[in-house]
Amino acid sequence: MLRERFQSLGYLYFPQAVDGDLCQSLLNAILEKLHPYIARTASGAPVLYGEPFFETDAVWDEVYPKVQRLEAFHGFFHRPELSRLMSLVAGEDHFVYPMKMARIATPRKIGYETPPHQDAYSHHAGPTMAGIWVALHDVDDSMGRVTVLPRSHRDGVRPVFQAEGVGGVQCEIYPHETEWHVSDYQRGDVLIFHSATVHKAEPNTAADKVRISVDTRFCDFGAPVFSTNLEPHHGWRIPGLDWDSIYRDWQSREHQYYWRSYPNLF
Numbered sequence: 001m002l003r004e005r006f007q008s009l010g011y012l013y014f015p016q017a018v019d020g021d022l023c024q025s026l027l028n029a030i031l032e033k034l035h036p037y038i039a040r041t042a043s044g045a046p047v048l049y050g051e052p053f054f055e056t057d058a059v060w061d062e063v064y065p066k067v068q069r070l071e072a073f074h075g076f077f078h079r080p081e082l083s084r085l086m087s088l089v090a091g092e093d094h095f096v097y098p099m100k101m102a103r104i105a106t107p108r109k110i111g112y113e114t115p116p117h118q119d120a121y122s123h124h125a126g127p128t129m130a131g132i133w134v135a136l137h138d139v140d141d142s143m144g145r146v147t148v149l150p151r152s153h154r155d156g157v158r159p160v161f162q163a164e165g166v167g168g169v170q171c172e173i174y175p176h177e178t179e180w181h182v183s184d185y186q187r188g189d190v191l192i193f194h195s196a197t198v199h200k201a202e203p204n205t206a207a208d209k210v211r212i213s214v215d216t217r218f219c220d221f222g223a224p225v226f227s228t229n230l231e232p233h234h235g236w237r238i239p240g241l242d243w244d245s246i247y248r249d250w251q252s253r254e255h256q257y258y259w260r261s262y263p264n265l266f
């Protein structure tokens with residue numbers, strides 16, 4: 001039934017599907033690495049101190065490798081509760097992409113939010129790949145919510161053009177596609193979207209609140225996986241951001257290099 005809904009709508013939304021304490025603990029670990037640029041207020045939302053920044057800006061390049069080196073960040077997507085959600089779409093035997101992403105959507109960076117795109121294009125993936133996105137704290141309508149275009153996966157992979165913002169490309173939106181699905185999010189809310197479902201982030205129009213979320217990709221085990229997905233996120237452009245450096249201080253080897261034996265890389 002959920003699979004049918006997923007195939008029909010192109011996405012699934014699971015409110016508070018991940019334990020709040022687990023999200024809190026990962027958020028705290030990430031915030032430690034974002035010091036002194038972003039910190040948590042008593043009210044809960046992460047807050048920006050100083051100038052806004054976006055992926056590839058100098059501050060982002062300084063803090064992001066520290067976030068990428070967190071064992072808890074990578075391990076998060078291999079936990080049973082996340083696996084269970086992925087199984088609903090890709091079956092028990094699924095493959096979690098090694099590339100894990102953390103999003104730091106700061107305010108006052110209008111125009112640099114994630115543009116409308118399809119992951120099938122950006123990750124060179126087929127129809128059985130999907131994205132999983134998790135809100136690590138409550139996200140209100142000012143904070144750059146992620147929004148999806150329902151049923152947009154049915155029209156296949158679309159032409160793209162260059163855009164500002166995360167990922168740098170934007171896909172075509174057809175004139176009849178005017179109804180986006182969006183919600184305020186609570187900590188632990190999960191979105192799963194089909195590889196061809198168009199999604200984007202709203203601008204973060206808050207005065208100082210930052211939206212921090214995490215996401216990755218997954219597929220049924222054995223589906224083709226394009227080799228660029230085996231790199232750490234932004235490892236292709238940040239010197240030294242490679243798996244050896246990411247894994248260096250980890251306590252466990254369980255989630256290190258698990259992807260090397262994957263049978264269908266191209």
Ligand SMILES: O=C(O)CCC(=O)C(=O)O
Pocket residue numbers: 103105114119131132133146166199200201213215216
């Ligand atoms: O969180 C964001 O701003 C972007 C998320 C996204 O586009 C994705 O997970 O594919």
